[in-house]
Amino acid sequence: MTETTTLAELALRRPGRADARRNYDGLIAAARLSFAELGTEAPLEEIARRADVGIATLYRNFPTREALIESVYLEEVIAVCNAAGEVAHLAPWEALLAWLRRVVTYVGAKRVLVEGLNRDSNTFKACRLGLYEAGAPLLERAQAAKLVRPDVAIDDVIRLVAGIAGIGSTTEEQRDRILAIALDGLKRAA
Amino acid sequence: MTETTTLAELALRRPGRADARRNYDGLIAAARLSFAELGTEAPLEEIARRADVGIATLYRNFPTREALIESVYLEEVIAVCNAAGEVAHLAPWEALLAWLRRVVTYVGAKRVLVEGLNRDSNTFKACRLGLYEAGAPLLERAQAAKLVRPDVAIDDVIRLVAGIAGIGSTTEEQRDRILAIALDGLKRAA
DNA sequence: CATATAAGTGGAGGGTTCCTCCGTTTATCG
């Protein structure tokens, strides 16, 4: 479901020739490493060097720095979307909670990637859509069980949680507490 | 109150000589303009040019780009802190709500300034402290009136609100709705 | 297998921005 949009984009962008595909993958791997180590401002020439590839090859595959950041980001979002399936066995409210917690952890860790990238880009929109599709069933289940107020939509929830995840420089305990407060507002008004 | 820490920092950093102080102020003004116009990546030499000052003067006052961003940021935070006084005449819950809305509007508008700046820096910490001191009386009043659950602290609230403010690419309506949901969780549990 | 061809490749190089160094200017104080 998510994969239709996302993988379509991936498949579309990935080069067709064997050697080119090898370089493409190598670049993403090198970029992930460099970004983690030096931040999103890591020199592109350094990334190309690590991938054992000329600078022109990098630019051919990723015309802008943001395109590269997004491609790294993409793979990780897919993992979180898939995690929505792993909580299906839990009770409605607990399942929703568990998955949202996972989203917070994930987005928080990769915050450095997200900030500074154009949040209106196509790839980013696709990621959001993927998260919506992954989370919607969990929300609906909780609403059907009368545990969550019926007037909230999945994109409200995702954005709320994403916002909390973006909070910098705080302990994990505090972030959990804040998340709990916010999600209390989600519960069915008595 | 807030001003003790904040202004102490400001006074500390501000040069003592008349001409130097003039340049310092000119640089901040030019920086505010340039950042608004070209983003936080605006060429520092352009900023120096606009301030009618050599590039070395810029670097002497603000050794890094972040230092400059922070200084611009600082002045604006003070304005929000002062706004806490302007809502004192409202009822407890409404006063808290009004001020938090103001914080969201403010931080949302200046998000471009905040992201990309080191959130653990001294200046940033001072700003947070200022917001805490400004907001604490509002929160305590609402708690005393039994309108807000007693187990939340002001820094939870500020961070929660700051997180929501940081959400990108959404309408003002949605942001208000999300804020309302989150603040519902703040209310005294029945 | 041979070979045509389109896709892919690397790196030189011009342009921009960063940031330091140092000789000159100027505010301040006795």
Place this chain on the structure above:
DNA sequence: CGATAAACGGAGGAACCCTCCACTTATATG
């Protein structure tokens, strides 16, 4: 007014960005 310490400007080397083009190679086809 003169000494002196603080502040100043801009030249210039280094890092990085990104385009252009001559060369290489995977793949499809006869």
